[in-house]
Amino acid sequence: MAPLKKANISTVLSITVKDALMLFCKKRGLKMSHFIEEAIQEHLEDEMDLEAFETRRTEKRIPLAEVLKHFLKSVGG
Numbered sequence: 001m002a003p004l005k006k007a008n009i010s011t012v013l014s015i016t017v018k019d020a021l022m023l024f025c026k027k028r029g030l031k032m033s034h035f036i037e038e039a040i041q042e043h044l045e046d047e048m049d050l051e052a053f054e055t056r057r058t059e060k061r062i063p064l065a066e067v068l069k070h071f072l073k074s075v076g077g
């Protein structure tokens with residue numbers, strides 16, 4: 001897989017958040033840019049998970065007996 005192209009962004013943080021971020025990354029030996037990129041990716045994934053949950057939570061539930069019957073049939077039981 002080819003390396004991803006990089007881009008710069010600029011943001012404004014409160015001094016308290018910036019200081020906490022710097023201390024956190026220093027204590028764990030992380031680069032701030034790496035930590036921020038990972039945090040953004042994780043947040044985006046969480047939002048997708050939440051959307052999927054909201055979409056599916058109103059679906060009809062399958063009774064446990066039916067689920068067990070399906071799995072038993074698939075393993076030859």
